[in-house]
Amino acid sequence: MNTHHCRTIASSGIVFGALLLCANSVTAQTSTAPGDQPAAPATQATLPADAGATGEPPAPVEVVVDAVPASAWPPSPVPFFRGNAKPNSSKTPFPQAGGYFSLFRLIFYIGLLSFWVWSSAWVNEDSTSLKVRSDFWNSLMFGVGAAGLLLAVTSPSFFLAFALIGTSTGTPLGFYVKERNSQVPDKAKVLTPEHIRRVGIRLLARIGINIGGDGEVGSGNGPDIEFVGRTETGRIDTSRTKQVENSRGFMAAKEVVYDALIRRATDIHLEPREDTMNIRMRIDGVMYPVEPFDRALGDAVLNIFKVLGAMDITEKRRSLDGSFRAITEGREIDFRVATQGIRGGEKMSLRILDQSANTGTLPQLGFRKALEEKLLGIVHQPHGLLVVCGPTGAGKSTTLYAALKGIDAYQRNIITIEDPVEYQMENITQIEVNTKSGQTFGSSLRSILRQDPDVIMVGEIRDEETAQIACQAANTGHNVFSTVHANDSITALFRLLDLGIEPFLFASSISGILAQRLARRLCPKCKEAYKPKAEFLKQANLPVDRIEKFYRPPRKPKEECTACGGLGYRGRVGVFEFLEINDRLRDMIREKAPLSQLKSEARKNGMLYMQEEGLRLVVKGVTSIEELMRVVK
């Protein structure tokens, strides 16, 4: 319906443009014609070029004298030639003073016409998205504007015509702005002094004049971020950036991305509501709302991301995906974009993949010393299968990347199969599986075994084929890392067996299963100590007399903490549970022992449950008990 309106307005614009050209000439002629005698200049125009110097009496007298005796006829008052006397054909008797065409007025008219077309289109778009009587305002803008133009066409005076078009476009526009401003939040109002100031600063900045706006607006160019578009196949495409650079919402798009990066968000969600575009960011695994956009601006921002990601902007229902890159302060950050049509609009989520983020090595992930040593032993052994489990967003791939980082990539051939490649690593062959086009982890795994790998990382084991090949590879001299969706290590073990691998094959290949979660770290600047209740400590099996305090985010902070932005948490810490497979456990797996027996054997072997590992962190003041309860249920 938008395009329909626009088309109507555009075509009417062209018709009126043509009318105006006529109007222009008509007005020009009517205003000049009454002033002069048309005959007088014409007389002079017919002078033969050699008739004499300027200021001499009219030449026709002489011409006539040659042909007819002067006494016969009075000289003709109008130029009229007969017989041999020829007028100078290079100078036609066309009226020259005044003229039909005035470039200056034409430009003025075209300017007004463009303004009318532009403002009608804006009112259409803006009122549709804000739902403020769109049909009414569209008809008013069109009707009154068209009437004004018609009147202007018939107006005898240029200035009257100018005033007519100006008023007929400006008045309904003014009333519309008044109505829409009354319905949107302050920041989204237009034509207010503040809005005009912002636009002014931006326009000036575009031509290179920076008059410092205050902090939030920043310099007119917005935050220091450069967008780089990508084609559907993921190649860099700089022309896409040019397409969005001057569109409405570009500055807002930059601000959202910048905001997300300084807040260390991992995802941005744009969620359309009745008249706003809500924005939420996932920071350290938890969604936080940030200031929303009004709907029109929000839709414009969403479209900018779609253009950057080479996604079809006319498709608003079906889910689409794409990607683009942002460069800020020398860092390259990739965004994976996905849209989905929902009730009342189109939702977008942006996954932030920071290529330059330091993934760290295993010792940097904060394992307990004993656990770290066990893990490093497994990572550096020549063959075996290490599985990391946990829900989505539990940091499984971060742990695997850290494990890979600890291996000498120069001396060993490391190949990964991922969906998608989240971080690019030096000297490691990374393969991205395209699950959409029918590729599977299993088939890719089978083919890379022919590439003579030492270490293989498989994104996820979720079918029998992958599980089978991974186990075979681990049994034939490869060190295999992978992940599986399961809540704890014992469940993961049974999950893998349930996929249909033969227990004897699995038992001989598996080296260990690491379950993990990420809990938010308390902000060291503003965390506050408190005395936990004795009965709670008893329940958690903690020594009541030895624990004096737990920590939590401040209940009533005096002022917003600058270190964590008032969230109380900053960064995350892993909570682990490691099941090391020893020979006794191997036998039990082979013999298909029940879960309870496996559990008690693992406990005997020194395995701590995730809750217990987490409580250590709470006692040390790294995280709060509430946060632990949230991530470990």
Ligand SMILES: [Zn+2]
């Ligand atoms: Zn803080």
